[in-house]
Amino acid sequence: MKTTYLIFLFLLASCLNLLAQDTTAYQLQRNKINAMLAERSARFGQYDESLNARTGIFGFQTKRDIKNSNEILRQIAINDNNIFTELKVLLDYKDLQFQEVKTNIDHSQVRIDSYKKTIRDLQVKNEELLTYNQKIGKNADYLQLFLALFVVSTAVCIFIIYRKNKAMKAKEPSSEIKVL
Numbered sequence: 318m319k320t321t322y323l324i325f326l327f328l329l330a331s332c333l334n335l336l337a338q339d340t341t342a343y344q345l346q347r348n349k350i351n352a353m354l355a356e357r358s359a360r361f362g363q364y365d366e367s368l369n370a371r372t373g374i375f376g377f378q379t380k381r382d383i384k385n386s387n388e389i390l391r392q393i394a395i396n397d398n399n400i401f402t403e404l405k406v407l408l409d410y411k412d413l414q415f416q417e418v419k420t421n422i423d424h425s426q427v428r429i430d431s432y433k434k435t436i437r438d439l440q441v442k443n444e445e446l447l448t449y450n451q452k453i454g455k456n457a458d459y460l461q462l463f464l465a466l467f468v469v470s471t472a473v474c475i476f477i478i479y480r481k482n483k484a485m486k487a488k489e490p491s492s493e494i495k496v497l
Contacts, residue, residue: 343414346407353400357393364389 367386373379 343407343410346403346410350400350403350407353396353403357396357400360389360393360396364393 364386367382367389370382370385371378372382
């Protein structure tokens with residue numbers, strides 16, 4: 318019995334450990350995405366600054382300013398693609414967790430239904446055994462009654478036979494031969 322409890326506790330600890338690992342991986346993925354979003358915001362700030370940068374003659378933008386703005390915009394687009402990729406991984410974690418929960422619910426429901434069926438079967442069997450026990454009890458009562466009647470009638474018959482036998486011996490003449 319103790320071994321069963323120990324095995325159960327070990328399996329429970331393993332499941333909790335796996336759940337904690339999934340939660341940790343999910344949190345790490347969220348932190349990674351949040352860091353990427355912060356980087357995107359910083360680059361977008363750089364992009365705004367580069368759009369306002371005018372290093373040309375008479376305050377115009379130069380080719381270099383426009384290339385710099387385009388490069389920052391390209392890095393923002395690359396970062397956005399990376400964010401989308403990481404968001405997909407995060408959604409996959411969520412889908413996996415959802416599937417796990419659904420599977421656990423389905424498994425639990427199957428177990429609950431099995432328990433209900435077992436309880437119903439045991440209740441039916443219990444009713445059958447109670448009915449059988451009552452029949453056996455009545456049969457045992459009848460058997461005891463018949464046995465008691467048999468013993469009493471046998472005793473009465475033996476007593477009657479004994480009395481008749483004694484009465485016949487008393488009426489019977491002596492069969493002794495008398496010699497004169």
